[in-house]
Amino acid sequence: MSTGGPADPALLLDGLKLPAPGGPRRPGHLRRAGRGPLTGATIRVRPARPEDEATCAALLQQIWAEGDAFLTYPDEAPGQVLPPNDPTGPAALVAEVDGALRGLAIARAAGLRRLAHCRTLELAVDAEARGGGVGGALLDALLDSLRARPTVRVLRLAVFADNAAAVALYSSRGFVEEGRRAGWSQEESGALRDDLLMRLEVHAR
Numbered sequence: 001m002s003t004g005g006p007a008d009p010a011l012l013l014d015g016l017k018l019p020a021p022g023g024p025r026r027p028g029h030l031r032r033a034g035r036g037p038l039t040g041a042t043i044r045v046r047p048a049r050p051e052d053e054a055t056c057a058a059l060l061q062q063i064w065a066e067g068d069a070f071l072t073y074p075d076e077a078p079g080q081v082l083p084p085n086d087p088t089g090p091a092a093l094v095a096e097v098d099g100a101l102r103g104l105a106i107a108r109a110a111g112l113r114r115l116a117h118c119r120t121l122e123l124a125v126d127a128e129a130r131g132g133g134v135g136g137a138l139l140d141a142l143l144d145s146l147r148a149r150p151t152v153r154v155l156r157l158a159v160f161a162d163n164a165a166a167v168a169l170y171s172s173r174g175f176v177e178e179g180r181r182a183g184w185s186q187e188e189s190g191a192l193r194d195d196l197l198m199r200l201e202v203h204a205r
Contacts, residue, residue, distance in 0.1 A: 041097050043134060045141040048082050048092035048104070055101045056094065057081045063124050069163060070124075071185060083108055088149040093142055095125075095134045102129040105138040107146060107155065119146065121157040123166075135169055143173065146202050153202055160185070161194040175200045 048056065060081055064074045083091045086109050095103035103126065107119035121142070125135045146152045159166050161180065175198040184195035 041132070043132075043137050044096045045093055045137050046096070047085075047090040048094045050082070052094055052101065053080065053082050056092075056104050059101065059104060059126060060124055062126070066127065069160065069166070082106075088151055089145055093138055093145070095129075095138050097129055097132075097134065102126040103134040103138050105142045107142055107152075117151060117153040119152055119155050121155050123157075130165075135166075136172075139169065139173055143200075143202070150203075155200045155202055157198050159196050159198065161196045167196065167198075170198055170200075173200065174204070 057077065060072075061074050061077065064070055064072050064077070067073075081104075083106060085091050091108065092104065092106045094101050095105075097103075104122075104124050106122040108122060109116070109119055121139075123135060123138060125138070143155070146155060155175075157170065157175065158181075159170065161167070177196055178199050179197040181195040181197065183192035185193040187193065
């Protein structure tokens with residue numbers, strides 16, 4: 001049962017309404033701040049479908065064009081954005097805000113047997129939707145999905161060290177820093193940026 005006020009958005013996962021801010025914190029509950037650009041909006045998280053490929057690719061092109069959150073430039077886009085679902089469950093989730101796709105989370109498998117217990121996180125949210133709970137909703141839903149899979153034990157990610165908002169989000173969900181790659185990225189200006197490597201033990205409590 002939601003304890004949020006009337007301005008809080010409805011939060012849904014596959015059509016199931018989940019508690020809004022202020023409710024008890026349990027795995028599977030999605031939260032948002034109840035303020036910012038999405039106040040009053042409905043955030044729905046669902047598994048990505050093959051027909052989402054073009055929309056997800058366009059979303060990533062837009063985010064890559066911003067030039068400061070990802071290594072990829074728009075002209076370096078992969079041939080396909082969405083990975084196939086692996087036997088353990090959905091590999092990608094999307095977030096819709098009032099029906100429009102505004103975010104994407106991928107738990108990408110390496111495709112190697114010795115790394116079958118690991119997934120790599122890729123998280124992207126449309127600029128206008130940031131700060132409204134979309135990234136947190138996607139991440140929470142993805143973690144719930146992974147925790148239902150006994151064979152998936154570790155989720156890893158790489159994030160620019162100066163991306164304070166992203167680092168804070170990951171840290172709040174239990175990710176810990178396991179390494180730093182100094183000068184990993186070189187910008188067109190010649191400036192170097194550090195990269196953080198973070199990991200989460202999926203089934204740790």
